[in-house]
Amino acid sequence: MKEKAYKVLALQLGISNKKAKELIDRGLVYAGGKKVLIARGEIDTKTKFKVKETNPVKKIFEDENIIAVDKPAHISSEEIEKESGAKLLHRLDKETSGVLLLVKNEEFRKRAIEEFRKGRVFKEYIAWVQGIVAEETKIDLPILTDKKGHRARSRISYSKGKEALTTITPLEIAAKKTKVKAVIKTGRTHQIRVHLSRIDHPIIGDTYYSGPEYERVMLHAKKIELLGYSFEAPQPKEFEKFI
The missing domain is CATH 3.10.290.10 (RNA-binding S4 domain)
Structure with a gap:
């Protein structure tokens, strides 16, 4: 039955x-x-x-302008926004963990958004990907995002896509998989996921973009810097014990 x-x-x-x-x-x-x-x-x-149980949301920092938290996988950015009472400055996908920023006043929010718009925000991620990445790789491919209801899907589009630049650096290789550092100059929807999939190194667990099935998408927002602030979230245990 x-x-x-x-x-x-x-x-x-x-x-x-x-x-x-x-x-x-x-x-x-x-x-x-x-x-x-x-x-x-x-x-x-x-x-x-x-x-499986979810990990708690951990506060990294708070002052009169900003709240930085270490977001666990399996919790949406919007849930954290609702709980905090502050406004999201950016978003992380539900299964992506790491540094998430919320703002407490409109003046700071406008300044921060301008930093994002001008590409003056440093964003570093780590990911476990399928296959062996042997050397630093720059992925400069324009991205177009299609949104249907609450779902978004991005793809490479030379005619309609927006500029997107991702630099991938290998950190560790094991069992035909590679832990990489990903630094993004731009912040397109699903940028790292789409770029890695396009070069045939999809993120482990990212079945939405051709990655092999796993308990979560193995992508973590490790570090972000803007307007004199610098925040870092240590990699989760599953990244250390992956192999």
Whole structure:
């Protein structure tokens, strides 16, 4: 007998259907060693689930202008904005961890947005990618983003895309996978994910852009610098113990 996955999970855990669907949508639910991707997909009612816990949001810094937090994977930027009462300055994808900035006053927000617009914000990420990256690589390919409802998908487009520059540097190689540093000059939607996929080194866990399945997208926003501020979030344990 089959039933929608979120309903089976709700019954098994004794929680509401809404909470069960939220857990699946966050990417926290596994069955048979594989992530359950579609909450409304039908599944055997005897399926046994494993639910992964999320890490807490950690505050890095706060003053009269800005709040910097270390965002864990599986929590959206918008959830953190709602909890903090401050406004997001930028966003990280739900499964991307690392430094996330929120602003506390409009004057500072306008100054910071101008820094982003002029490309004067330093942003450094780390990622585990498929294949061996042997040397530093500059990816200068324009990106076009299509948005449908709450979903966005980006692609390389020479005719309609906006300038996007990513510099990739290998840090560690193991088991035909490479940990890389990614520094982005621009900040297009899904920029690092699209660029790495295009050069045949998709990020581990990034099935949306042709990466192999894993428990999360292995992308972490390590460092950001703007307007005299500098914030850093240490890499999560899963990046250190990946291989």
